[in-house]
Each structure stands twice: as C-alpha cells, then as structure tokens.
Amino acid sequence: MTSVTEETTAPVLAAAAAAAAGLTQKRVPIPPRGVDYRGKIVLAPMVRSGELPSRLLALHYGADLVWGPETIDRAMIGTTRRVNPRNHCIEWTRVPTNNVKKELFDESVIYRIDPVREAGRHIFQIGTSDPARAVECAKLVAADVSGIDVNAGCPKPFSTHAGMGAALLRTPEKLVSILEALVAEIKPAFDIGISVKIRLLETTAETEALVRRLCATGITGLTIHCRTTPMRPRERAIRGQLRMIADVCHEFGVACLVNGDVEGRDHALELMAEYGTDGAMIATCAEKNGSCFRAKADGGLATWEEAVAKYVRFAMEVENKFHNTKFMLTQMVPGKSPKYRELTPCKSYGKIIEVLGLTGDEELVEMARRTDELMKLVTLDGSSSSSSGNDKSKVEAAGDDKKKHDLTNNVAQQENLKRKREDGDEETEKQQPPPSMRINVSEAGEAATTAAATSVAEQQSSQPVAAAVAAL
Numbered sequence: 001m002t003s004v005t006e007e008t009t010a011p012v013l014a015a016a017a018a019a020a021a022g023l024t025q026k027r028v029p030i031p032p033r034g035v036d037y038r039g040k041i042v043l044a045p046m047v048r049s050g051e052l053p054s055r056l057l058a059l060h061y062g063a064d065l066v067w068g069p070e071t072i073d074r075a076m077i078g079t080t081r082r083v084n085p086r087n088h089c090i091e092w093t094r095v096p097t098n099n100v101k102k103e104l105f106d107e108s109v110i111y112r113i114d115p116v117r118e119a120g121r122h123i124f125q126i127g128t129s130d131p132a133r134a135v136e137c138a139k140l141v142a143a144d145v146s147g148i149d150v151n152a153g154c155p156k157p158f159s160t161h162a163g164m165g166a167a168l169l170r171t172p173e174k175l176v177s178i179l180e181a182l183v184a185e186i187k188p189a190f191d192i193g194i195s196v197k198i199r200l201l202e203t204t205a206e207t208e209a210l211v212r213r214l215c216a217t218g219i220t221g222l223t224i225h226c227r228t229t230p231m232r233p234r235e236r237a238i239r240g241q242l243r244m245i246a247d248v249c250h251e252f253g254v255a256c257l258v259n260g261d262v263e264g265r266d267h268a269l270e271l272m273a274e275y276g277t278d279g280a281m282i283a284t285c286a287e288k289n290g291s292c293f294r295a296k297a298d299g300g301l302a303t304w305e306e307a308v309a310k311y312v313r314f315a316m317e318v319e320n321k322f323h324n325t326k327f328m329l330t331q332m333v334p335g336k337s338p339k340y341r342e343l344t345p346c347k348s349y350g351k352i353i354e355v356l357g358l359t360g361d362e363e364l365v366e367m368a369r370r371t372d373e374l375m376k377l378v379t380l381d382g383s384s385s386s387s388s389g390n391d392k393s394k395v396e397a398a399g400d401d402k403k404k405h406d407l408t409n410n411v412a413q414q415e416n417l418k419r420k421r422e423d424g425d426e427e428t429e430k431q432q433p434p435p436s437m438r439i440n441v442s443e444a445g446e447a448a449t450t451a452a453a454t455s456v457a458e459q460q461s462s463q464p465v466a467a468a469v470a471a472l
C-alpha cells in the first residue's frame with residue numbers, strides 16, 4: 001500500500017518545519033537500522049486503539065512512524081515468535097495459563113506486526129520498571145522493529161502501582177537506569193535507537209532537570225506529552241514548557257516530539273514551527289480517524305465512512321481480534337450515526353460489512369467469509385459453517401463460539417464504558433451495568449487479549465485488571 005505522503009508535498013513541509021526547528025544543531029547519531037524522529041508526524045502508542053489495523057490505517061494516510069501499544073515486559077517475556085503463514089505477519093504468542101482461557105483458546109497473540117507495511121516505521125513501546133526485564137523484553141522484538149520506546153507517562157494506578165509509567169517520573173534514577181541498560185545492550189546489538197515518552201512535571205525547573213538526565217543516557221528521541229500526571233485527557237494540553245524542552249533536547253542532539261491535542265498533520269507542522277520541536281505525535285484524533293495524518297493540501301480528513309471501510313479491510317487482512325475491531329468501530333463511527341447502534345449486535349465480519357453497506361465489494365465479502373470461518377464467527381450470525389465435523393461437534397463448537405463471542409462482546413462494551421469513565425464522561429456513570437452483569441476479565445479468556453495481555457492494566461497481572469474492569 002502506498003503511503004499518501006510518498007506522493008505529496010507533506011514531507012517537504014515537515015522537513016522545512018524541522019529545519020526551522022533547528023536541524024543545524026547537534027544530533028546524536030542514528031543507528032543504521034534505526035529511525036530519526038526529526039521531521040516525523042507519528043501515531044502515538046495506544047493500548048487497545050493502536051493494534052495493527054489502526055497502525056496500517058495511519059500509515060496509509062501518511063503517518064511517518066507508528067508506535068505499538070505499550071506492552072508490559074512480563075507479558076512479552078516467555079512468548080514465542082512465529083510468522084503467520086496466511087498473511088506473513090510476525091506474531092508473538094503464548095499459551096494461556098488460566099484454565100478458562102485454555103478451554104476456549106489454544107494460544108493468544110500478545111503482539112503482532114506487519115514486517116512489510118510497517119518496515120522501517122514501527123516503534124515498540126515497553127512498560128517496565130526494571131532494567132534487566134526491559135532488556136530481556138526488548139531482545140525479543142528488537143530485530144523486527146525500528147526502535148524501542150519506554151513509557152514513562154501512563155498515570156493509571158494499575159501502571160503506577162507497579163512502578164511503571166508515570167511513576168518513573170518520580171524515580172528518575174530508575175528511569176535513567178532502564179534507558180542506560182537499553183542503550184548499552186540493545187542499541188549496539190540491534191542497531192536501533194532507544195527513546196522515552198514522558199509527561200510534564202509541575203515546575204519548569206523540575207522538567208528541565210529530568211529532561212537533561214534523560215537526554216544524557218544516549219537516547220535518540222524524547223516525546224513530551226504536554227500534560228502533567230494528574231491532568232485528565234479532557235483538559236487542554238499546556239505548552240508553556242515546550243520550547244524549553246525542545247531546546248534542552250537540541251543541546252544534547254536528541255529529537256523532540258510534541259504530543260497532546262495535536263489535531264492533524266497541518267496542526268502538527270504549526271506546533272513544530274511555533275515551539276521548535278522536531279516532530280509531533282497524535283493519539284486521540286488518529287483513534288477517531290486515521291486520515292488526520294493527511295495534509296489538507298492532499299485531501300485532508302477523509303469521511304468516517306471511508307476510514308472505517310479501509311480499517312475493516314486491514315483488520316481482516318491481519319486477522320485482528322474481532323472484539324478489538326468492534327471496539328475500534330465504536331471509536332470511529334459517530335455515536336449519532338444509526339450504524340453505531342446497528343454495529344453493536346454484530347457477531348461476525350460478514351455482518352459488519354453488511355451493516356456498513358460494503359457488500360458491493362465482492363473481494364471484501366469473500367475476505368469476510370474466510371475470516372469468519374477462520375475465527376469461527378460464521379455460526380454466530382446465523383450463517384452455516386462450512387467446516388466439517390459431526391453434528392455433535394458442530395453443536396459443541398457453536399456453543400464454544402457463542403461463549404467466546406459473549407465474552408468478547410462484553411469485554412468490548414465494558415472496555416468502552418471503562419474508557420469513557422476514565423475520560424470523565426459523567427453520562428457513562430449512568431450506564432454502568434449492575435454488578436451481576438459485570439464480568440471478570442481475568443476469566444474472559446483471550447477475548448480480552450488485546451486488553452488483557454497488551455494493555456497497561458491487563459499486562460501487569462490479572463488481579464488488578466480484573467479489579468479494574470469489575471469495578472466498572
């Protein structure tokens with residue numbers, strides 16, 4: 001798939017903005033297999049919302065680099081790497097340890113990349129609080145990615161209670177030791193760079209002191225999320241410290257990305273020019289519509305219908321988990337569209353493309369049929385499965401599929417509610433299911449894998465995850 005930016009003027013503009021931001025200054029050398037963050041407008045790491053199809057969508061519309069969702073070191077350690085023979089994606093999998101999960105699923109995919117379409121553009125983000133574990137985790141993926149990033153900005157208790165995420169901002173010596181270990185052991189062995197993503201500290205002096213220490217570790221890039229740890233996602237990002245942070249990074253030759261309320265490529269370029277940062281990172285706007293990476297001059301924001309149609313195709317191509325695809329559709333389809341409600345009961349990809357009005361595309365219909373069969377979703381939406389087997393096994397399989405589907409659907413819905421509550425959506429408080437209807441994600445099997453195995457909450461351990469979700 002050709003990236004839109006390859007044919008457009010956007011990279012030229014980005015380069016010009018980066019030049020204006022001080023490209024003539026000192027630069028740390030970028031390792032041969034690594035990437036320079038300068039002049040780049042990138043997709044942010046997003047648990048749940050940054051899975052492979054979302055990243056492919058962002059790249060399709062011109063994102064220069066894509067971050068994978070934060071993956072906790074312990075979740076990756078012990079996984080097996082394999083190449084999916086059907087689509088050639090690289091997948092890191094593990095056998096579930098939980099008995100309920102084992103009964104329903106043979107294995108779970110903890111992390112997945114597309115080695116062709118993401119080549120040279122994928123950054124793996126680790127959630128960690130320990131240098132040795134961070135290195136062990138990074139070694140598993142370093143040969144397949146273009147950079148390793150450390151999350152030092154997640155403010156959620158399930159991350160901070162374990163000393164990860166934003167807790168690292170309060171233990172800078174630990175954060176420094178993690179970055180130093182990665183720089184010493186991963187950078188030379190795999191020829192890729194190490195970077196870090198942080199939030200603002202309360203005062204300019206505190207932030208400056210931290211940024212100086214981090215830049216001195218040998219990292220090649222630093223992303224600043226322009227909010228402090230206690231700030232909610234709805235509060236506007238603050239830019240008061242941004243120029244100083246960019247200047248300190250440049251003093252060390254480290255590339256600086258601005259994050260927080262960046263709305264799209266054109267806005268990113270304006271911010272880069274105004275505050276002197278080398279690039280910009282977009283999360284929420286890209287979650288809603290990946291075409292925000294396309295400059296206005298090149299067509300600008302696509303309609304949600306167009307973006308959703310492309311997203312569903314990518315999701316099927318890479319065998320994305322059905323519950324994650326549904327979750328993403330609830331982010332991308334406007335709540336006021338009648339399609340939003342129609343999507344809720346969908347139990348298969350076939351039904352989704354029917355609801356989205358995409359059945360005119362025969363290739364897509366055939367793709368949905370094959371994906372549903374592979375994922376055993378066909379029986380769930382009333383179609384007959386073409387898989388062989390006697391009636392009893394078919395009935396049992398259908399029962400298992402229904403159980404799996406009910407779990408995935410519940411997880412998707414509860415993730416959505418949880419997310420809205422975390423974002424301070426008061427309406428969501430009223431939508432809480434009664435306790436009897438709430439599920440325990442630790443028992444929800446791999447239905448919850450995206451959330452359970454790769455999210456900040458879920459990866460750490462099943463206990464806090466179950467608590468977090470059950471507490472909805």
Ligand SMILES: Cc1cc2nc3c(=O)[nH]c(=O)nc-3n(C[C@H](O)[C@H](O)[C@H](O)COP(=O)(O)O)c2cc1C
Nearest residue numbers: 044045046047049069070151225260261282283284
């Ligand atoms: C759904 C979602 C998941 C996120 N997951 C991560 C993550 O895995 N790692 C991380 O460093 N930040 C994560 N973030 C924070 C974003 O990367 C970003 O810093 C934040 O949303 C601010 O950018 P924005 O204003 O463009 O949304 C997440 C944000 C959202 C909305």
